[in-house]
Amino acid sequence: MDQRVLNWGIFLLLSLTWGSSFILMKLGLASFSPYQVASIRLISAGAALLPFFFRFIRQTPASKIPVIILSGLLGNGIPAYLFCIAETRIDSSLAGMLNSFTPVFALIFSLVLFHSPVLKRQVLGLMIGFVGVILLFLVKGVDANAYWYYGFLVILATACYGLNIALVHHYLKEFQSLQLVSISLFFMGLFALPVLLLSDFSATFQAAERPWMSLAASCTLGLVGTGVASLLFYQLIRSAGAIFASMVTYGLPVVAIGWGFVAGEAISGWQVLCLGVIMGGVYLVNRK
8 A cells, every 4th residue: 555545544543533532531521530531541541552561661772761751741641631631621622623733833843852854845734734723713613701721731732742743753763653652651551540549539439320431431532542543643653754743633623523513513614614724734744
């Protein structure tokens, strides 16, 4: 299969997976605290990949382990808690739109910290896609009573994502995706375990109506939205480069609107036009 076709396939699958994670967070938060949802997410992802951790940890140079742990913190650990805290006050679709700041931070960190060569058309494509997201944000509209300062937690999370993309591209690109993900998520799960235990997690299940739906949503978020998605994302960084991989977040508003359509929300022609602008920017970045 042509590598560019494969890259686009991963791009679309990641957009669908990560775009759905915001609604899963909301379902988890129906019964659990943001710290509990984020901890369950990280623990379940780390546990699912535990057999691969024991296989790859022996093959990984000791000097690279701290870098992989840092990548896990920036790419999964810190953002997991920031997003869950933010979604206690802002709408999941707004969180998905704000997540589109990731490519901007990826470009900034690549230029400032690593002096990476970037083509002019890639910068142009990134800016076009970002304008499309802003227009979509304006067309969709936001609740006037929204807690705007919680949106900055999402922007801080996207800064972590952007730095992680640049870090992986320059220091960890030679490693297999499964190797990076299994090791990083093992440590993230290890760090999250005391947070969950100290949050009085068991008390939630003593209520008359046990929160099994929230637990299932949080575990699915970990297994699919973190475990599987991280595998695909690291692979996309390796095969398509940091800039194109970062633009996956431009596809998330598309999925957010799709969930809104399923939920019965009206989809306007302006929204479709904005999505076309976003995809045009993505095409410019990945064009030969």
